[in-house]
Amino acid sequence: MSAQERTRIDRYEPATIEPRWQRRWAELGLYDTNLADDSKPKYYLLTMYDYPSGNLHIGHWYVKTPTDALGRFHRMNGKNVFQPIGFDAFGLPAENAAIKNKIHPHAWTLKNIDNMRRQLRSMGAGWDWNSEVVTCEPEYYRWNQWIFLRFLEAGLAYRAGSPVDWCPNDGTLAREQVEGTDRHCWRCGARVEKRDLDQWYLRTTKYADELLDFTGLEWPEPIRIMQTNWIGRSEGAEVAFTTAPDDSQPGGDGLRVFTTRPDTLYGATFMVLAPEHALVPKLTHADRAAEVNAYITAAGRETEIERLSTERPKTGVFTGSYAINPVNGERIPIWIADYVLAGYGTGAIMAVPAHDERDFEFARKFGLPIRRVIAGPEVTDAEVAAPMETAFVSHGTEERMVNSGPHTGLPAKQGFASIVAMLEKQGRGKASVNYRLRDWLISRQRYWGTPIPVVYCDTDGIVPVPDDQLPVRLPETVDYAGRGDNPLKSDASFANTTCPKCGGPARRETDTMDTFIDSSWYWFRYLSPQNEGAPVERSIEARWCPVDQYTGGAEHAVMHLLYARFFTKAMADLGMVHEREPFKRLFNQGQILGADGERMSKSRGNVQDPDELVSHYGADTVRLFLMFMGPWDQGGPWSPTGIGGISRFLNRVWHAALDPHGIEPGDAESGVLPAGQDKAAADRALRTAAHRTLRVVSEEYAELRFNTMVAHLMELSNLLQRYRGTEAAGSAAWNEAVGLLLLMLAPAAPHIAEELWSRLAEARGEEWASIHAQPWPSVDEAAAAENEREVPVQVNGKLRDRVMVPVGIGEAELERLVLARPKVVAALEGRAPTKVIHAGGKLVNIVVR
RNA sequence: GCCGACGUGGCGGAACUGGCAUACGCGCUCGACUCAAAAUCGAGUGGCCGUGAGGUCAUGCGGGUUCAACUCCCGCCGUCGGCACCA
Structure with a gap:
């Protein structure tokens, strides 16, 4: 320059x-x-x-x-x-x-x-x-493809056919990408349906337990909680029921269920299978077939139906078959209902209406028996026998087991363990852990993603593409026949290939990977x-x-x-x-x-264009203003007027650095030191403020508290402003304070700090070195130390006075000083202090009566 | 319904492990400069009472603990985010 x-x-x-x-x-x-x-x-x-x-x-x-x-x-x-x-x-x-x-x-x-x-x-x-x-x-x-193939070799990637979440625009979705009660697509908002498809999955569930462990991570608590809830670990037992023989079938089919309440096993009065459960066709009696099939069809369509309330009444149908409860040999009816999810546990439950709200509602609606097997400490025998009005779900240490064969009388907590032990001994069940987390469905029916590197061969089945043939490239010409179509599917030159194993004709996978x-x-x-x-x-x-x-x-x-x-x-x-x-x-x-407190969007017309802001105020002002708005984790509405304050602040810094003596017009008031302060005192005040600011600002950067960091820089700048044009301006202390201010400003407002730094260096005849390559300054503790301190004085917790005292003052002396203050004397109204609290020199509180 | 975050001036917000509530900024009022305006600079700015010194009430609401509570405890109300029958 x-x-x-x-x-x-x-x-x-x-x-x-x-x-x-x-x-x-x-x-x-x-x-x-x-x-x-x-x-x-x-x-x-x-x-x-x-x-x-x-x-x-x-x-x-x-x-x-x-x-x-x-x-x-x-x-x-x-x-x-x-x-x-x-x-x-x-x-x-x-x-x-x-x-x-x-x-x-x-x-x-x-x-x-x-x-x-x-x-x-x-x-x-x-x-x-x-x-x-x-x-x-x-x-x-x-x-992506290479890693996928390693996952495939390791059994972490697999292909499976099951009901998947399907968005009419985006195709299949991972479970995480379906949101809300109405189950809409996270991206386009369209309602998601279920489809039976063969798709690729990654075995995220293998790491469920490790993913619950956040040891050593400094993550926000809410995020950890959200992940923990999403993974949804629950401990319980798997229990093997069997189907009962009857006129239409021999029985003996295993029906495994997962329960978190094995202690309620004696209260299982019916079973419910998910409509999609594999055994449903087999268990459905001929005379129930019409009703069951109608229900299954309706349940499949259900996600497309507008659901207004989450509190939907329970629906379901009886299959005509029965199961045997392994603990008491009881025959209980097998129903299907959509409140049992195919994808969780085994897709089947033992229903214990007495101790589960959903089962209770279902039993009430369909007239199924409700048997209490757990009772609270205050429940009498007569009450145990009485019909229940609501499900009793409490599961603390006080509850005891009733109507539970040999386990009757045990505390419920123990019953949990003893029933699991009994089942394990008999080979009819075992302790088990279930997760809400599903494996990650990664197949997407789109062009613009990573091709999944496998081919399908009539002779060899699923064949991975060999590493030396990677990448499987997307074809460069794309033909979009219609909206939502995956053009890869109809692209013969892409889809038709040869089998890497046998050399015969084969078809490429045309789904691409989830962009996650x-x-x-x-x-x-x-x-x-x-x-x-x-x-x-x-x-x-x-x-x-x-x-x-x-x-x-x-x-x-x-x-x-x-x-x-x-x-x-x-x-x-x-x-x-x-x-x-x-x-x-x-x-x-x-x-x-947006300034209106709404999400910024073109249609609302509340969008702030950064390019415009930069050309008007400069990048440093925009940067600083965004940091100053409030705590960074909080966000908030854009303020169209607030940014002017930052602009003014940077202008004052500019002038403090380049024009300490205030030759500018309009500095009428400056030129005089504060009353009672000489130049030495002013210098001391500047150094103290600068080094204290440095101490707190260093901490605020490290802790990402940018809003208060900026506020503290403003305070220092305000102080410089106060001394601008006085005899303290331009002194060594002043220059030190300006230098520190620029260094502290450098990370947040890099351009202005660099510009002023270089101008000051040049004015001193020094060679330029970037401010961003400077070491962070260290606090001069002697300068930052205070030699006087203002101590607030309270009487009975109410602020009455403040006194300036030397820093090392003893409690006795401080007390004497404080009690002599006229305002304190007035507030005491002649009463003698009962107690004087010193609060480590931060404050004095005089308690009377 | 369950889980989580948050309620402080006209506005954005500050107050770290209980210790001066309202830092800093915006806005507003007044003043200086100006023919005037903008820009800039200076002074003021929580409510109520008071000419004043000062008093008094205020951190969503109601209780409590404490010499002292925005901060801790109990019970509500409200806003926002997450989950959606997970057995």
């Missing part, structure tokens, strides 16, 4: 300085991380990568700029910081655009990525672009995006994983974050990586809303 240019820029003009520094940093490679450098401790800072929708909105800024501030803070603190960036580039919008605009999904996606790269650069963030990953490129998705596969290991790939020998370079992974800090939205609590943990564990077991947990520390930032 020429001297001439500099003198011209006397006002703060972000539009001039920001792009210039962005270029400079990129030229210098300031943020290109040397992953091999182990001279400094590593810090892997990751933000959830984005879908390249084409345009950055303010939400992206809200997610990314505080993270960047954190990265810059750690870099100044001597860490080797790795801050990668990439794009989650597969997914449906590209296909929709393709159908609508006749543009290839790949071209559309890359165009969007180009635009977003440009927009992202305007944030002035310290990303290492060399490590960029774009998941729709074969260089990336070939490793891509995001389940992408942070590993960032570490060696060009590696052609393996998905992850283990030596680098060993040094850099787990991710030290991950940030992103809470909406991925049970999807991305659970899949990523599953992948990490599975990959570790297969020797691909060392770590079993991907993200050591997780932070969920909130969501930024």
Whole structure:
């Protein structure tokens, strides 16, 4: 920069300085991380990568700029910081655009990525672009395929036919991708149906127990709870019932059920199977067939029917068959009902209406017997025999067993164990654990995803594509015959192939993978995006994983974050990586809303365009304002007026740094030190404030409390403002305070800090060195220490006075001082203090009477 | 219904393990500069009573513990997020 240019820029003009520094940093490679450098401790800072929708909105800024501030803070603190960036580039919008605009999904996606790269650069963030990953490129998705094949070999991937959740727009969905009571698609909102299909699954349930263990992870409690609930571990027993012989069948078929209440086994008065249960056709009597089949058909359609209430009355039909209760040999009727889910446990239950609300309601409705087998401590024998009005579900330590054969009289807790023991001895049951978590259905009927690398051969069945034939590439020409169609299916050149085993004709799998596969290991790939020998370079992974800090939205609590943990564990077991947990520390930032408090959307017209804000205020102001709005995990509505305050703040910093003496017009009031303060006192006040600010701001960066961090910088700036134009301005203490302010501001507002830093260096005749390469300053404890302190004085808990006292003052002396204060004397009204509380010198409270 | 988070000025919010409630900012009012406006700078700003010093009431509501409660305990009310018959 020429001297001439500099003198011209006397006002703060972000539009001039920001792009210039962005270029400079990129030229210098300031943020290109040397992953091999182990001279400094590593810090892997990751933000959830984005879908390249084409345009950055303010939400992206809200997610990314505080993270960047954190990265810059750690870099100044001597860490080797790795801050990668990439794009989650597969997914449906590209296909929709393709159908609508006749543009290839790949071209559309890359165009969007180009635009977003440009927009992202305007944030002035310290990303290492060399490590960029774009998941729709074969260089990336070939490793999805490679990992899938390893999972297949290890039995972690399997193909199965079962009723799956089906969205008319998006095809099959994982269980996590179905939301709400009305079971709609998480993406498009369409109502989800059930379909019987052969699909690919990943065995997430194998890791259910390990996924419940969050030891060593600093994750927000609500996320851990959500995952724990989603996995839904329940302990109980599996009990083998058998069907009873009758006129139409010989009986003896095993009917296993899962129950969490084996202690209520004597109260099982009927059984209920899910309509889809495999034994239903066999157990249905000829004279019941019409009714049963009608019910099954209705149940299959049911998800399509509008359900207004969750409290739907129970429905079901009797099959005509009976089962034998293994503990008492009792014949109990077998019903089918849709309140029993095919996918949980064994798809069949023993119904104990006395002690389960659902079974109770069902029994009431269909006139089935209700037998009490558990009673609370106050229940008399007469009451045990009386009919029940509601189910008794309490299961504490006080309850005892009744009507339960040899177990009668036992506490229910013991009954649980003793019945399980009895069943195990007789070979009719065993203790068992069930999970709500299902295996992950990964097949998708779409073009724009990773092809599942298997072929189907009439002779050899399912044949994996050999590694040396990877990647199985998506065909470059796409023909969308119609909306929602997977063009791969009708693409003969893709679908028709030869069997890798026998060489005969074979058909490729045309389903592609759920795009959550891509995001389940992408942070590993960032570490060696060009590696052609393996998905992850283990030596680098060993040094850099787990991710030290991950940030992103809470909406991925049970999807991305659970899949990523599953992948990490599975990959570790297969020797691909060392770590079993991907993200050591997780932070969920909130969501930024429109000024009207609603979700930002084009149709509402409440969208804030970051490009516009940047051109008006500059990136630093936008960054700082987003951090200042409130706690980062809280999000909140955009304030159109609030941003002006940040703009003013940065302007004041600018002038404090470049024009300490306030030659500016309008500084009428400045020029005078506060009453009773000389220059030495002013210098001391400046140093104290600067170093105290440094102490608290350092902590706030580390704890991601950006809103108060900014507030504290403002306070320091306000103090400088107060002294601007006085004899303290421009002193050594002043310059120190300004220097500290800039260093503290650097992570959050990198451009202005850099600009002022360089101007001050030049003014001192020093050579330029980036502020972002400076070490984080350390607190001068002597300067930060106070020698006087203001102590609030209360009488009976009410504030009456404040006294300035020297810091080391003793309690006795302080008390004497305080009791002599006129205001205190007045408040005491002649009464003698009963007690004086000192609260460690923070406050004095005088208690009377 | 179950699980979780949260209720503080006109607004966004601050107050760390109980210790000065309302930091910081927005907005608003007044003043300086200006022909005027904007920008900037300065002063003020929780409610009520009072000319004033000051008093008094206030952290969703009702109780409690404590010298002292936004903070802890009990019971409600409200808002937001998650789950959806999981045996």
